[in-house]
Amino acid sequence: MNLDNQSTERHQRLSRAAAQRLSLYLRCVGRWPSGEDTISSGQIAEAVGVSDAQVRRDLAALGHLGQRGVGYDPRELAQAIRTALGIDRQWRAVLVGVGNLGRALLKYQGFRAQGFEIVGLFDSDPAKLDQEIEGLRVEPVEHLTARTAALQAELAVLTVPADTAQAVAESLVAAGIRGILNFAPVVLKLPRQVRLVTVDLAIQLEQLAFQVQHGDFRPPEDD
Amino acid sequence: MNLDNQSTERHQRLSRAAAQRLSLYLRCVGRWPSGEDTISSGQIAEAVGVSDAQVRRDLAALGHLGQRGVGYDPRELAQAIRTALGIDRQWRAVLVGVGNLGRALLKYQGFRAQGFEIVGLFDSDPAKLDQEIEGLRVEPVEHLTARTAALQAELAVLTVPADTAQAVAESLVAAGIRGILNFAPVVLKLPRQVRLVTVDLAIQLEQLAFQVQHGDFRPPEDD
Numbered sequence: 001m002n003l004d005n006q007s008t009e010r011h012q013r014l015s016r017a018a019a020q021r022l023s024l025y026l027r028c029v030g031r032w033p034s035g036e037d038t039i040s041s042g043q044i045a046e047a048v049g050v051s052d053a054q055v056r057r058d059l060a061a062l063g064h065l066g067q068r069g070v071g072y073d074p075r076e077l078a079q080a081i082r083t084a085l086g087i088d089r090q091w092r093a094v095l096v097g098v099g100n101l102g103r104a105l106l107k108y109q110g111f112r113a114q115g116f117e118i119v120g121l122f123d124s125d126p127a128k129l130d131q132e133i134e135g136l137r138v139e140p141v142e143h144l145t146a147r148t149a150a151l152q153a154e155l156a157v158l159t160v161p162a163d164t165a166q167a168v169a170e171s172l173v174a175a176g177i178r179g180i181l182n183f184a185p186v187v188l189k190l191p192r193q194v195r196l197v198t199v200d201l202a203i204q205l206e207q208l209a210f211q212v213q214h215g216d217f218r219p220p221e222d223d
Numbered sequence: 224m225n226l227d228n229q230s231t232e233r234h235q236r237l238s239r240a241a242a243q244r245l246s247l248y249l250r251c252v253g254r255w256p257s258g259e260d261t262i263s264s265g266q267i268a269e270a271v272g273v274s275d276a277q278v279r280r281d282l283a284a285l286g287h288l289g290q291r292g293v294g295y296d297p298r299e300l301a302q303a304i305r306t307a308l309g310i311d312r313q314w315r316a317v318l319v320g321v322g323n324l325g326r327a328l329l330k331y332q333g334f335r336a337q338g339f340e341i342v343g344l345f346d347s348d349p350a351k352l353d354q355e356i357e358g359l360r361v362e363p364v365e366h367l368t369a370r371t372a373a374l375q376a377e378l379a380v381l382t383v384p385a386d387t388a389q390a391v392a393e394s395l396v397a398a399g400i401r402g403i404l405n406f407a408p409v410v411l412k413l414p415r416q417v418r419l420v421t422v423d424l425a426i427q428l429e430q431l432a433f434q435v436q437h438g439d440f441r442p443p444e445d446d
Contacts, residue, residue: 086432100323187271212418
């Protein structure tokens with residue numbers, strides 16, 4: 001383990017698997033009917049598909065929340081999870097590569113709802129320049145470094161072909177980007193301080209085939 | 224742990240995390256220059272971003288491969304990984320929801336390269352019916368159960384809105400589908416024998432923000 005010095009004791013205890021479960025709990029709590037005053041660990045466990053004990057352990061790590069036998073206040077719980085995940089603030093992001101996948105992500109309401117705002121669009125195809133999509137004008141990828149810095153974007157979403165992804169990532173690093181969500185099926189080489197989450201869609205389908213083939217019934221628990 | 228009786232001893236030892244790493248190794252090995260006769264664990268480790276020791280442990284679990292000090296035959300290694308993951312065969316899949324994301328997935332070459340063939344397209348929008356995309360005609364979602372069974376599809380890719388995903392999934396279950404790759408931001412309830420991989424794009428962005436916020440430098444190792 002090799003954690004950043006800025007990490008607090010509490011966040012050092014939060015594993016990536018736990019962070020992923022918290023994201024799922026947040027999705028469930030966020031959709032809880034507004035008339036309901038409480039939500040129980042059992043209700044979250046049922047909705048998300050992990051054990052009640054796992055939910056209670058994960059939420060106990062966030063501090064003193066909820067009352068035994070009563071449950072959690074959905075609003076208080078959502079706020080505590082957002083704080084733990086670091087999404088109790090706005091994040092500005094640029095999107096590079098305005099093909100079908102890029103457009104799908106732009107139209108995806110979930111990003112904005114969770115505090116992520118796409119503030120710039122870039123593409124290398126001259127035919128796409130100056131198109132307006134979801135209120136943003138597509139800009140040339142040659143301007144990526146200067147514009148990303150000017151837009152004060154901290155995150156980038158990469159939906160470019162595999163053979164250009166590394167060069168685009170380096171332009172983003174030069175702009176001071178802090179994290180990249182990469183959809184290109186390639187392993188990007190980035191400086192250690194720039195975080196990377198890669199979503200390789202073929203790998204997701206391979207993992208599904210693996211589970212079908214081998215009958216993997218395990219729930220996503222690790223503790 | 225609660226594994227299917229059909230799982231072999233070897234596959235019981237392959238965790239989901241290990242299966243994900245094998246997918247990454249396969250991507251690396253598959254792109255290895257065809258003139259090169261060998262690939263070393265160190266070269267795979269460097270390309271994928273995990274430790275050499277982790278690669279050697281993962282590959283040792285596949286059986287007797289490679290020679291000490293010489294390395295692995297890339298073709299033999301790729302075949303061994305495909306066998307371990309259960310993708311040394313063709314998988315037939317249907318795709319439901321022909322919006323931007325569905326179209327992006329259809330055009331994505333990685334699926335076919337890894338043995339996944341999309342054999343049917345379905346949508347509920349009358350305006351999309353009978354459109355031809357990548358050689359396939361869009362069919363009405365009302366025919367989903369009958370057509371999926373007739374097409375002998377084992378897997379389904381769901382790119383429909385969250386509020387219709389559960390109903391569509393149930394139509395697929397009725398058709399005898401074995402696994403669903405779900406992009407709708409909702410937790411589907413499926414019978415235990417049907418496998419599910421959900422790719423929630425907002426969750427991926429949340430996980431990136433979490434890593435940026437908390438300086439999580441850990442590589443994806445678990446052993």
